[in-house]
Amino acid sequence: MIFSRKADERLDVLAHIVAGYYSLDANVTRAWCTLEEDSLVVTLPFCAGSQHAVIQRFLLKALLGKGYDNQVVTVRQKIMSSHSALPPVTNIRNIIAVASGKGGVGKSTTAVNLAFALQQEGAKVGILDADIYGPSIPIMLGNPNEHPSSTDNKHMQPIDAWGLVANSIGYLVPPEDAAVWRGPMASRALKQLLDETLWPVLDYLIVDMPPGTGDIQLTMAQQVPLSGVVVVTTPQDLALADAQKGIAMFNKVNVPILGLIENMSFYQCRSCGAKDYIFSEDGGKALAERYQLPLLGALPLDIHIREHADSGQPLLVESPSSPLAQAYREAARALSMQLAMSSALRADGENHIKGEPIGIRQT
Numbered sequence: 001m002i003f004s005r006k007a008d009e010r011l012d013v014l015a016h017i018v019a020g021y022y023s024l025d026a027n028v029t030r031a032w033c034t035l036e037e038d039s040l041v042v043t044l045p046f047c048a049g050s051q052h053a054v055i056q057r058f059l060l061k062a063l064l065g066k067g068y069d070n071q072v073v074t075v076r077q078k079i080m081s082s083h084s085a086l087p088p089v090t091n092i093r094n095i096i097a098v099a100s101g102k103g104g105v106g107k108s109t110t111a112v113n114l115a116f117a118l119q120q121e122g123a124k125v126g127i128l129d130a131d132i133y134g135p136s137i138p139i140m141l142g143n144p145n146e147h148p149s150s151t152d153n154k155h156m157q158p159i160d161a162w163g164l165v166a167n168s169i170g171y172l173v174p175p176e177d178a179a180v181w182r183g184p185m186a187s188r189a190l191k192q193l194l195d196e197t198l199w200p201v202l203d204y205l206i207v208d209m210p211p212g213t214g215d216i217q218l219t220m221a222q223q224v225p226l227s228g229v230v231v232v233t234t235p236q237d238l239a240l241a242d243a244q245k246g247i248a249m250f251n252k253v254n255v256p257i258l259g260l261i262e263n264m265s266f267y268q269c270r271s272c273g274a275k276d277y278i279f280s281e282d283g284g285k286a287l288a289e290r291y292q293l294p295l296l297g298a299l300p301l302d303i304h305i306r307e308h309a310d311s312g313q314p315l316l317v318e319s320p321s322s323p324l325a326q327a328y329r330e331a332a333r334a335l336s337m338q339l340a341m342s343s344a345l346r347a348d349g350e351n352h353i354k355g356e357p358i359g360i361r362q363t
């Protein structure tokens with residue numbers, strides 16, 4: 001009895017420290033704190049693998065400050081399935097759409113880099129190219145000539161690319177074929193890509209949506225059991241106006257908007273380091289404030305981002321320690337945390353998770 005009261009006290013103290021670290025309520029973080037043997041364990045419901053050691057050091061120091069010395073603290077993470085209005089897809093815990101109101105703002109580039117960033121934070125990640133009319137994911141993953149294999153002519157094995165799994169209409173038909181499809185055919189193709197791919201167990205499937213807010217996008221948003229959406233915009237007025245239409249569209253179909261990513265926020269001169277706000281300044285921040293949405297990240301207009309996308313050598317794989325890779329990982333952590341904090345868990349638990357993750361390398 002005395003032991004369990006002492007253990008509870010220790011867990012309460014730990015929960016308060018974790019709450020302080022993440023600016024959350026201790027009622028929330030208390031559920032993350034458990035005792036295993038005599039070790040304190042913090043299980044984060046979001047991915048932040050690169051931060052576990054930092055958090056552990058912080059917790060040990062804070063515990064010591066409260067008179068708890070010689071503690072053993074373990075930090076780990078476990079990502080759960082969040083609620084979506086539609087039935088889940090087998091083996092996928094969370095489906096996150098990356099959308100933009102306007103074309104060419106860097107939606108696909110952001111989707112690919114966020115997918116790798118989530119993976120580097122310890123999540124199992126897949127990417128689905130829903131941009132049926134202009135699939136660019138195969139080029140960005142450096143494997144445009146691959147085709148998914150099938151043993152029963154019904155289901156496809158996703159393409160394994162740098163530890164992610166991926167599928168895209170670009171792996172299946174020549175671009176000129178898909179370009180002439182009408183809306184219902186494009187929507188059907190997306191649904192088939194989603195349902196007929198043999199996804200391994202994934203914490204996140206990132207869906208690169210087609211740009212715009214027309215009927216096709218609306219139908220797609222209604223067909224896919226989305227846990228949430230990230231809206232990519234540049235700070236420019238024109239892009240912001242279209243991003244607002246995107247926000248309105250997802251609100252209409254009750255898909256939670258997890259936040260905004262401002263792409264091409266600024267350009268930093270490589271010689272003198274001066275920043276130029278080519279597409280205007282702080283537009284994404286102002287939009288986020290107006291809609292009370294988190295600004296999950298702001299990425300510069302940078303030649304390396306373009307070069308890696310074009311060459312099919314992903315930035316986060318090739319230069320994982322670069323400041324750009326760090327900025328994407330920071331945005332990925334914010335996204336993962338936002339999803340975990342803002343959505344309810346699936347009421348039916350994890351019945352749709354049918355096995356162990358397969359074929360995915362950990363970085």
Ligand SMILES: Nc1ncnc2c1ncn2[C@@H]1O[C@H](COP(=O)(O)OP(=O)(O)OP(=O)(O)O)[C@@H](O)[C@H]1O
Pocket residue numbers: 100102103104105106107108109110131134136210211263264299300301302303305306307309310
């Ligand atoms: N932050 C950035 N810095 C430099 N170039 C970028 C950046 N983001 C995207 N690009 C480049 O801008 C172009 C458009 O990017 P991308 O294809 O990702 O946009 P999109 O919004 O998905 O376009 P679409 O509307 O065609 O789907 C690409 O050449 C890409 O390499």
